[in-house]
Amino acid sequence: MSAVAETVATPATRLMADALRMLAIDAVEAASSGHPGMPLGMAEIAVALWDRHLKHNPRHPAWPDRDRFVLSNGHGSMLLYGLLHLTGYDLPIDELKRFRQLHSRTPGHPEVGVTPGVETTTGPLGQGLANAVGMALAEALLAREFNRPGHSIVDHRTYVFAGDGCLMEGISHEAASLAGTWKLDKLTVLYDDNGISIDGHVSQWFDDDTPARFAAYGWHVVREVDGHDVDAVDRALERARAAGRPTLICCRTVIGKGSPSKAGTHDVHGAPLGADEVANTRRALGWPHAPFAMPAEVRALWDASERGAAAEADWDTRFEAYRKHYPHEAAEFARRTQGTLPAQWGDAVRAMVRDADHAAESIATRKASQQAIAVLARALPELLGGSADLTGSNLTNWKTAADVHVDDNGLQGGNYLHYGVREFGMSAVMNGIALHRGHIPFGGTFLTFSDYSRSALRMAALMKTRSIFVFTHDSIGLGEDGPTHQSVEHAASLRLIPGLDVWRPCDAVETARAWASAVERDGPSCLLLSRQNLPFAARSGEQIDAIERGGYVLRDWPAGQGHARVVLIATGSEVALALDAVALLAEAGIAARVVSMPSTSVFDHQPAGWRDAVLPPGVPRVAVEAGVRAFWRQYVGLEGGVVGIDTFGESAPAAALFEHFDLTARAVADEARRVTQRAQLAR
Numbered sequence: 133m134s135a136v137a138e139t140v141a142t143p144a145t146r147l148m149a150d151a152l153r154m155l156a157i158d159a160v161e162a163a164s165s166g167h168p169g170m171p172l173g174m175a176e177i178a179v180a181l182w183d184r185h186l187k188h189n190p191r192h193p194a195w196p197d198r199d200r201f202v203l204s205n206g207h208g209s210m211l212l213y214g215l216l217h218l219t220g221y222d223l224p225i226d227e228l229k230r231f232r233q234l235h236s237r238t239p240g241h242p243e244v245g246v247t248p249g250v251e252t253t254t255g256p257l258g259q260g261l262a263n264a265v266g267m268a269l270a271e272a273l274l275a276r277e278f279n280r281p282g283h284s285i286v287d288h289r290t291y292v293f294a295g296d297g298c299l300m301e302g303i304s305h306e307a308a309s310l311a312g313t314w315k316l317d318k319l320t321v322l323y324d325d326n327g328i329s330i331d332g333h334v335s336q337w338f339d340d341d342t343p344a345r346f347a348a349y350g351w352h353v354v355r356e357v358d359g360h361d362v363d364a365v366d367r368a369l370e371r372a373r374a375a376g377r378p379t380l381i382c383c384r385t386v387i388g389k390g391s392p393s394k395a396g397t398h399d400v401h402g403a404p405l406g407a408d409e410v411a412n413t414r415r416a417l418g419w420p421h422a423p424f425a426m427p428a429e430v431r432a433l434w435d436a437s438e439r440g441a442a443a444e445a446d447w448d449t450r451f452e453a454y455r456k457h458y459p460h461e462a463a464e465f466a467r468r469t470q471g472t473l474p475a476q477w478g479d480a481v482r483a484m485v486r487d488a489d490h491a492a493e494s495i496a497t498r499k500a501s502q503q504a505i506a507v508l509a510r511a512l513p514e515l516l517g518g519s520a521d522l523t524g525s526n527l528t529n530w531k532t533a534a535d536v537h538v539d540d541n542g543l544q545g546g547n548y549l550h551y552g553v554r555e556f557g558m559s560a561v562m563n564g565i566a567l568h569r570g571h572i573p574f575g576g577t578f579l580t581f582s583d584y585s586r587s588a589l590r591m592a593a594l595m596k597t598r599s600i601f602v603f604t605h606d607s608i609g610l611g612e613d614g615p616t617h618q619s620v621e622h623a624a625s626l627r628l629i630p631g632l633d634v635w636r637p638c639d640a641v642e643t644a645r646a647w648a649s650a651v652e653r654d655g656p657s658c659l660l661l662s663r664q665n666l667p668f669a670a671r672s673g674e675q676i677d678a679i680e681r682g683g684y685v686l687r688d689w690p691a692g693q694g695h696a697r698v699v700l701i702a703t704g705s706e707v708a709l710a711l712d713a714v715a716l717l718a719e720a721g722i723a724a725r726v727v728s729m730p731s732t733s734v735f736d737h738q739p740a741g742w743r744d745a746v747l748p749p750g751v752p753r754v755a756v757e758a759g760v761r762a763f764w765r766q767y768v769g770l771e772g773g774v775v776g777i778d779t780f781g782e783s784a785p786a787a788a789l790f791e792h793f794d795l796t797a798r799a800v801a802d803e804a805r806r807v808t809q810r811a812q813l814a815r
Contacts, residue, residue, distance in 0.1 A: 144433055145362045148183065149175035150417050151218060151430045153390050156210035157413060158423040159231035159238070161404045166232060166240065169387040169400035170208030173359070174293060174324050177383055180365035181291055181322065182215050182436075189440030190220035193248045196469045197447050199288045200251050200267045200568065204260030205295035205324065206241040207402065213238050216249040218426070218434035223248060225424055244567065244595050252567050253595045256587050258301030259560045261321065264292045265307045266564020266573075268319035268378070269543075273516070273536065274570045276545035278465050283454040285447070285465065289373075292321040296334050299323065299342055306557025311378045312350030315542050319378040320369065324359065326387040332398045346380040359383030376542075392416050468514045469569045471598070473652065480511035481648040485676060488640040492668045497661040497704070498604040500640035502527035504647040505574075509533070509547065512572060512651065516565060518549030519576040519602075520558045525663075526576030526604045555581045559588035559601065566597035572651060574600035578610075579619040579660055582626065592656035593631035599656045606636065606660040607758040608793065609705050614783030623703075624763035626658055627732055635731045636660040636757075638707035639668050642730050645679040649734070660704065664786050667708050669728070682734025683746055687714060687726040696722045696808045699747055700800060701729055701755040701767055709775075710756055712797035713804065720801075722808055725751075732767075752807040756800050758790075771810060773803035 152175045160166035187199040203212045210231065216223045223237060230236035237247045241255030251267070254260035268290040275286040298304055311319055323342070327334055343353045352375035354368040365383060372379035388400030392412045405413060414420070421427065455462035467474070474480075484507040488500065509515050509530055519528045534546035551558035555577045562573040582589065582603055592599045608618045626634045633653060635646035643661070650657035669686060678684035686707065689697055698717065702710040710726045717724045727746055729735055735743065747753065747767065754773040755764035761776040768774060777793050790796060 145176070145179050147430050148179045148433050149362070150390070150419055151426060151434070152178055152211060152214045153417065154414070154419050154421070155214040155217070155228060155424070155426075157405060157410055159210050159213070159228050161407070161410055162229060162423070163232040164404060166210060166404065167207040167402045168210070168405060169328070169402070170205055170295065170324060171211035171214065172389050172391065172395070172400070173326050173385040173387045174208065174211055174383075175389070176360045176362045177293070177322055177324070177365050177385070178211060178215055180362045180369060182219060183434070184366050185369050186291065187288060187443055188219075188249075188436065189444045190216075190249070190437050191441055192444055193221065195444045195447070196569070197286065197288050200264065200290040202252055202260045202264040202267070202290070202292045203242055203254055204264070204292050204298045205257065206254030206260060208293075209238070209240065209242050212242055212250065213247070216247065218431065220435050220437035220440070221249045225426070229424055252564065253591060256591065257295070257297040258299070258303040258307070259588060259591060261292050261294050261298055262303050262307035262557055262560035262588075263564035263567060264290050264319060264321075265311045265316065266561040266566075267568040268311065268316040269314060269561065270565045270568035270571055271318060272314070272316060272543050273545050274465075276543075278461055280454070280458060280461075283450070283457065285451050285454050289318040289320065292319070293324065294321050295324045296327070296338055297329055299340075300338050303556050303560060306554040307561065308346060308349045308351065310551065310554065310557060310561065312346075313538065314536075315350070315376070315538055316378045317376050317542070320372045320381065321379070322365070322381045322383055324385055325382050326385045328387045328396070328398050328401060330398060330401055343380065343382055350377060352377045352379045354379065354381045357381055357383045359385035360389060390417050464513070465570075468571070471569055471654070474511060477511060480507065484508070484648070485641060485644045488644040489671065489676060491640065492670070493640055494665050494667045495640060496663055496665050497637050497639065497643045498527045498663060500637075500643035501602065501647065501659060501661050502530060503640065504644045506530040506532075508647060508651065514571050516547055516549065516571040516573045518551050518558065518574070520551045520555045520581070521553045522577055522604075523550070525578070526602055528574070528576040528602055549575070551575065555584035556588055559585035559592070559599070562599045563588060563592050563595065563597045566599045567595065572598055572600070574602055576602035576604060578605045578617060579603035579622050580605070580617050582622055582658075589626065589632060589656070589658070590629055593629050596631065596655045598654060600650045601656065601658045602661065603658055604661045605663045606704060607662070608777065608781040608789045609758065609786045610663040611786040611789065612783055615780035618781035619759070620777055620780060621760050623660055623757070623759050627763065631655055633657040633731055633733050634660065636704040637730045638702070638704055638728055639666050641669070641671065641676060642679055642728070645676070646730060649680055649731075662705050664705065666705050669707065669711065679730065680734070681738050681742060682731035682736070683727055683729035683738075683743075685725060685746055686728040687711060687724075689723040689725050690718065696812065697725070697751050698722055698804045698808050699725045699727055699751050699753045700804060701727045701747070701753060701764070703729055703757050706756045706758055706795065709795065709797045709800050713800035716797060716801035717804055720805055722804060724804060752804075752811040754800060754804045754807055756795070758795055771807065771814075773807045775800050775803050
């Protein structure tokens with residue numbers, strides 16, 4: 133990469149940029165860790181965007197019509213923290229001094245919900261860009277739904293800072309392709325093209341023609357912008373506003389600019405400059421101030437509080453005018469952007485669960501899910517569905533679903549998205565939609581392909597987004613497609629992600645309740661659903677109410693039968709095996725209680741009294757699930773039994789596979805006899 137020409141900055145813009153540089157240098161030095169190179173290199177780009185274009189209100193970070201800013205190259209977090217501090221957010225200088233320290237509001241990578249003004253958690257490169265695509269999509273759909281002639285209450289833009297690493301990650305291809313196809317004209321990515329990553333000069337492993345790639349996606353591309361020229365970046369941002377397509381602005385920069393001996397090298401990427409180089413950089417920049425000291429002149433240049441408050445006040449006035457003309461729409465917009473469910477939500481859920489119980493159908497839980505979605509879509513206009521090219525298999529659509537599509541007039545609204553074969557991109561875009569607020573997104577694929585999107589699932593849990601991941605074909609029960617498509621370890625693996633609720637319902641009633649819980653939850657959920665039909669399980673009203681606890685007694689011990697007792701724990705399609713095993717055990721004089729546990733994570737959060745009532749201490753237990761056995765040891769103990777599968781599957785009809793792998797009622801009964809006999813001998 134050729135060196136970026138030195139440009140003449142005005143005294144004001146240079147002061148503003150150097151203030152960002154020195155805050156980043158001082159914070160990284162104080163923490164003895166961090167990434168100073170990107171903040172030093174992108175300082176002028178930040179001045180151009182944040183001082184001249186970004187619409188935001190530091191006094192009210194959650195203002196609905198603010199622009200969204202995403203730092204996809206999240207390792208450069210001190211650039212964002214410096215911006216938030218200087219523009220007037222509730223991020224005092226003491227928090228910058230505590231950069232990367234326990235319980236500070238300035239963690240190593242930006243975290244939504246921790247630092248005011250941070251829109252999404254970034255760090256895994258490329259995902260921030262994909263989140264931003266979701267945010268821009270949400271803005272476009274809300275604008276088409278709520279704006280009226282003369283009343284534009286939804287009119288904001290989404291900006292992204294991204295680096296070489298973000299654009300190397302495969303997810304950037306998935307997300308950028310979708311953004312171009314959807315013609316998200318209010319999305320602008322500022323690419324920090326400095327040619328350096330941790331290992332050194334990227335030319336040996338990243339020699340793409342990046343501008344051509346984005347142009348091929350349908351983006352407007354601004355090439356060869358001097359990233360250290362505030363006015364040049366400003367002009368590029370102006371061009372982006374008129375492009376009618378998403379825009380990539382390619383900013384040539386020098387990583388670590390300002391550091392006399394480390395600028396332009398990978399040494400400045402992810403390590404403190406060191407005391408000597410910090411002193412040399414201060415001299416080189418002509419910055420005479422002590423660490424973290426900020427002149428009043430600089431603070432005045434950066435402070436955006438009054439400008440932001442005025443912008444929001446103007447929007448408030450326009451929203452009140454909108455409310456007078458469209459009171460229902462205004463109330464709905466407020467409700468949805470606040471994340472509140474409709475007033476009649478509880479009635480809709482009760483009716484949905486009741487109808488599923490009365491129908492008493494033996495159907496695949498993916499079909500039961502489709503029936504639930506149809507009900508939910510009538511009650512929740514904010515529900516935004518989709519699938520990664522498996523709509524007909526996931527059954528994520530419904531009769532009145534309207535496809536989001538593009539025509540000669542651009543993106544047209546709807547409530548169903550076709551993501552194409554992009555499981556990772558879909559999941560990260562969903563997270564962005566959820567973070568934006570105004571929609572509750574769900575998206576489907578096969579459970580085995582959750583591997584592709586796992587990092588986005590983890591980020592959803594970390595961020596507590598209301599994203600709903602629908603995973604069908606949940607086990608060897610999918611049959612002939614064979615082991616490449618048959619999930620064995622996936623349910624257990626997903627359950628290990630902290631903060632992710634995983635539901636594996638056994639019939640239509642549990643599926644309906646799982647959907648309701650996922651919508652009601654302020655966090656992400658996964659629904660694991662069967663391809664094959666599953667038998668309906670009759671329940672009392674009390675048992676139906678207990679489903680929401682994650683684990684409950686579906687069939688209790690028969691009164692007065694036998695002296696030995698055992699608890700059978702099952703999920704999904706294997707609940708039927710446990711129920712069938714009851715009669716076999718009765719013949720052997722063993723009374724069996726069947727516990728359906730559609731969500732272990734929800735059950736684990738119940739009070740100890742409930743958990744002990746469902747799984748009485750001291751009573752032998754057997755768990756059965758068409759998946760790896762090890763996960764269930766925490767519920768049955770070392771002396772308990774597990775009927776499962778610890779190998780990959782085979783290609784054959786589902787019924788043959790369950791027999792082949794000995795996932796049968798007889799196997800459950802045999803294991804239950806073994807553990808009860810062992811328990812009796814132990815006494």
